Amino acid sequence: MLINLMKFIRGYLKIQVYGFSPERFINLCSNRNILIWGLENQNHQYEMFLSVRDFKKLKPILKKTNTKLKITERHGLPFFLYKYRKRKMFFGGIILFSIILYILSLFIWDIDVSGNYSRTDNVILDFLSQNDVYHGMLKKQISCEQIEQMIRSEYDDIIWASAQIKGTRLLIRVQENTDVGMITENATPSDIIATKDCIITSIITRKGTPMVTQGSVVKKGDVLVSGRVDVYNDNGEIADYQYYAADADIYAKTLEEYNEEFDIKYTSKNYTENEKLRFYLRILNKKINIRSGKISYNEYDMITNESQLKIGNNFYLPFILGKVQIKEYVSTTSTYTKDEAIARGNKMLKEFCEILIEKGVQIVENNVKIHIGKKSCKIDGFLVVIEKIGKRVDTEILSIPEERTNTDELE
Template sequence: MRHTNHIKGYLKVEIIGNDPERFIRHCVRERIKMWQITRKNETTLICYVELIDSDTLQKGLKETNCRVHILEKSGIPFFIKKIQKRLGIVAGILFFVAMLLLLSNMVWSINVDGADANLEEQIRTILKQNHLYEGSLDFFVPDTNQLENALTTKLTKVTWIGVSREGTTYHVNVVQKKYPKPRKVTGPQNLVATKQAIVQRLFVETGQPVVESDQFVKAGQLLVSGVIGNDKTVSFVSAKGQVIGETWYHSETQIPLVSQYTLYTEQSYQKYRLRFWHLSAPLWGLKKKPYTNYDLEKVTKPIRFLIWRTPFTYVTEKYRQKKMITRTLTINEATEEAIDSSNKKLLAKLPKSSKIIESIIDEKKVIKGKLYVRSHQVVHENIARAQAINREQVKRKINEKKD
């Protein structure tokens, strides 16, 4: 009986009077529930009674000339009254716990090691674009593998980059590419050819040209001399300028005539779940499969409280819609693409001022659905490089000529 009246509430009371049984009979007539009635003495009964309005209780006490002493109050209504009296304390405790939970899952610092100032600024900008910055909630930060891919894709001056998380701190370790510093030739110098070519144009700032346009030169051949004068008076200068030569390169490229590739649309759908052990409750997004073809990116973030990891995890599922595209090329289209691809690869290896003058197809054939193209490119590029002058050796040769 006590449990059935717990929701409504009940009282444990002492009924005091010359004839307390009259009050019991009155409650029975009024259908007021009472149970566990025991006698304390001749004038006092102890029992449990359901919670009723005070007017009904006062009426019964007046008719029976009894009075009631409340010993215990139980049930949800009394519990709610207790909470209401301590509402400020309860609200403060809940707010304090919520703030601790929030701060325990916040990113407090991001350490970048192994990067210079400019690279570190670029890294922090990319991380911020991916919702990782000091003060952000860890729930919305992508997985460390996704962060590494985003950084590696956009940073060209990095050999290796790693992202890890420790508590409320993210660590980014960087290994920058180290390019060898170009050796600067100090003092007198000549300009010599870096490869065989046919000289097209000369732009000489200082020094004495020793080759002409349309002249064939070999690698290491002198182009512009830093030795000026005759056998009697010789002076040494630092030869400077550019010698544009015509060079030749060969390439082989293969292009499939029919190919399939995946194209992502701009459509995406996200689901958010709260998981407790093996149980999962959806927070947002109820569609089972929003698209027919899609790629699923799932990020699972543990919910922490101070230094402890709770059994709750926050799961983000991102569905990216995709579609399969079949591309069919004609022989002419595939040939143009092959030439364009080989030209881009070649220019990536040459100095920035280089220009491809002509691309000539030497051979093309179709084998097993692929077009094979063999071609050569005619390029105009600067073929001059500095070479230091050995003054003593030059003077010795001049003296040998005089003798």
């Protein structure tokens, strides 16, 4: 790629060599380090490519070998500039365009966040904007190390963050810790408490004192694992306390309530073949309509797609091209039959269960019923599930009673 670019910048020719001894001409070119490529034999005439610089060295070789040459093609920047030498506005436009591209390359026009699951991109982008990191800022004003530190400091569950500038993009990669059992080395002493009423099905404690066992019935807010560990003396009395960030995997059987309702009568959209397109260009925060007009449809849907213009993979531009698709439809009112209502209710419940399963929840019992009335259909009840539970709260720090401390000293 680089070699072809250099050839284009310097310019090169395609020549045709013929006469008494074209083979000797080729050998002498090789001996004098004249680079030729694309060599072809066409009816005892040789065609080849060589640079403009090497072409100027051919005169003594042609004379010595009694051969002649003919230029058949001219390629490269020197010939392009010569051809359009009188078009000053054209070259002025190229120079102006190059200057604009260079200026645009000094800014950040796209911030890409990945690796985040518990919060959306907009949440992180809003946080960055509040800390003066935003679209359209100068790249030299950005400190990637400072951004990484800000994100880790703001969000406790983000254990790793990386910021990198590529082209006109700021790439932010994060790794979240969504497991309550995983802790950092210097974490604050903490307990793990129940987030809802449940029955413990399994508990594996790595740090702290377990307060429940398998089969224990607990209420919301009960301590499951304490971050305080009692230290006993020889008399079996508490002599001291040690504190840790409780660390455990706790699974429990809980009830997941489900309540949904929808009307028996519903409105459906019957799309016609009528459709209109609108286009606009967004430059920073200013929207410019490229194609607009009056919409004559009584009922319609508008589907908008936006794409940010870019050069290559990482050179994003501050221009967003928008396409609006306007589709006409005619509304009709219908009523669900009993079977249709049951099918829709089951579909809604299935989608809810799939979301739970994606979160690692195991469904062990389904007690959800569908009730069809004259005006609406209700789906309510509860699911018995096994899920990972627990959240962290600070551990209460206790002091050792003085009389006990004095007794230990006398002993």
